[in-house]
Amino acid sequence: MPLWNPMIDLSALDEESGFVNAIVDTPRGSRNKFKYDEEKSIFKLGGALPLGAVFPFDFGYIPSTKAEDGDPLDVLILMDEPAFVGCLVPAKLIGVIEAEQTEAQKTTRNDRLIAVAADSRNHSHIRFLGDLNNNLVHEIERFFVSYNETKGKKFEILGRFGPERALVLIDSATKKFRTANKSRKKTSRS
Numbered sequence: 001m002p003l004w005n006p007m008i009d010l011s012a013l014d015e016e017s018g019f020v021n022a023i024v025d026t027p028r029g030s031r032n033k034f035k036y037d038e039e040k041s042i043f044k045l046g047g048a049l050p051l052g053a054v055f056p057f058d059f060g061y062i063p064s065t066k067a068e069d070g071d072p073l074d075v076l077i078l079m080d081e082p083a084f085v086g087c088l089v090p091a092k093l094i095g096v097i098e099a100e101q102t103e104a105q106k107t108t109r110n111d112r113l114i115a116v117a118a119d120s121r122n123h124s125h126i127r128f129l130g131d132l133n134n135n136l137v138h139e140i141e142r143f144f145v146s147y148n149e150t151k152g153k154k155f156e157i158l159g160r161f162g163p164e165r166a167l168v169l170i171d172s173a174t175k176k177f178r179t180a181n182k183s184r185k186k187t188s189r190s
Contacts, residue, residue: 007036007086008072009181010063012174019090019118020170022075024060027082034085036061043085050150056143058083065173066180068109069101073173076140078126079117091115095129096166097141102154110155112144113166128162 010021025034025043031054035046049055058079061072077083077091093115101110116123126132141157148155 005038005041006063006088007041008038008063010088012062012064012073012170014090017090017118018092020075020093020113020115021063022060022077022089022091022115023063024058024077024083024087024089025085026055026059027084028056028058028079029054029082047151049147053146053150056140058089060089062113062170062173064177065170066176067111067173072177073111073113073170075113075115077115077117078123079120080122090118092118092127093163093166093170094126094131095160095162096169097129097137097144097160098158098165099144100156100158101148102156103152111169112140113169114140129160130162 007023010023013020023036025036026032031049031051033046033048033055034043036042037044056076058077060075060077062075063072065073067073075091077089078094079089079091083089093113095114097112097114099110099112100107114129116126129137137160145155145157
């Protein structure tokens with residue numbers, strides 16, 4: 001039976017604080033994209049951005065969630081300084097950029113939750129995605145579009161929504177994770 005793994009099995013939300021648990025896999029300013037490898041229980045290099053392109057903010061995932069693409073929900077974390085790969089960042093959700101990603105004629109939802117680090121000084125006043133400068137949100141969207149283009153994928157923005165919608169997505173993805181995890185445990189016992 002697999003052991004509990006905090007990189008995967010940590011609760012998506014901290015019930016006491018109400019903050020989301022975000023795990024950084026790629027720090028702000030990095031050209032390298034890292035990804036957690038569940039089988040090896042380690043972060044590994046997942047690719048590199050072209051020269052001149054970097055992640056605009058810390059990027060990571062919400063543990064104990066399973067999105068439509070089979071991975072944990074993605075989250076972009078606004079904070080004062082870049083964190084490090086594997087860092088747990090308690091964060092408040094401010095919204096979601098809903099999107100579809102197409103690769104080899106297969107389209108799946110691949111939303112991007114947006115959150116602010118709970119201890120951020122520079123972004124502490126932000127409560128909703130709409131509190132951000134519209135140009136900044138547009139640049140974040142353009143980053144994800146161009147990032148996917150470099151990988152031969154199409155990334156289409158469907159809309160911007162607030163923290164309530166982000167919580168609904170987390171709830172749904174947490175249920176999918178639990179269902180998949182039960183199947184995984186049953187398979188490992190066989």
